[in-house]
Amino acid sequence: MSTFTVVIHEEPTGGFWGEVPALPGCYSQGNSIDELLENMREAIAGVLEVMEEDGRAPEASVQVVELSV
Secondary structure, three states: OOOOOOEEEEOOOOOEEEEOOOOOOOEEEEOOHHHHHHHHHHHHHHHHHHHHHOOOOOOOOOOOOOOOO
């Protein structure tokens, strides 16, 4: 089992969308964070399947950090 960082964004009109920095193009949305995370699991699985078929791997060099300004 792999672990991926999901960046969650709140939509001004309601709901949430998320992205996975290590998997370019891996996005999903949901009306709640729980729904979003369920949808993200499906999206991640789909992207990983396509990458495997293409002989590619997730970006190992992606780093997610918190920065205070």
